[in-house]
Amino acid sequence: MTVVNDTLDEGNETVTLTLSNPVNASLGATNPATLTIVDDDAPPAVQFSSAAYSVGEAAGTATITVTLSAPSGRAVTVDYAAGDGRRSRRGTTWRRAGR
Ligand SMILES: [Ca+2]
Ligand SMILES: [Ca+2]
Numbered sequence: 001m002t003v004v005n006d007t008l009d010e011g012n013e014t015v016t017l018t019l020s021n022p023v024n025a026s027l028g029a030t031n032p033a034t035l036t037i038v039d040d041d042a043p044p045a046v047q048f049s050s051a052a053y054s055v056g057e058a059a060g061t062a063t064i065t066v067t068l069s070a071p072s073g074r075a076v077t078v079d080y081a082a083g084d085g086r087r088s089r090r091g092t093t094w095r096r097a098g099r
Contacts, residue, residue: 003037009044010073013037044070046078 001015018032049065068076 001035005040006073007041008039008071008073009041010039012039043074044068044072044076046076 013036015035015037016032017035019027046066046068049067053062053064055062066078066080
């Protein structure tokens with residue numbers, strides 16, 4: 001069997017192996033069998049695209065970009081907070097579907 005070594009962080013994958021239609025033999029009790037492909041990829045890192053942003057106060061909105069260091073086979077989420085040192089505002093979860 002050929003196993004593809006991808007680079008996605010993902011869950012282990014399971015394959016069911018089944019024997020059938022033997023010739024000049026009978027099927028034994030150990031059938032089917034399970035092959036588990038164990039993932040070996042580390043989770044990607046999530047971070048701001050820059051350590052500092054600037055926006056004019058008349059702009060109305062500021063666009064802040066968050067990046068993922070590599071695609072992931074899992075759904076990635078991260079919470080964010082914005083504060084001025086005295087008050088803090090926690091926001092909606094940023095979510096990125098895998099792949
Ligand atoms: Ca891999
Ligand atoms: Ca993988």
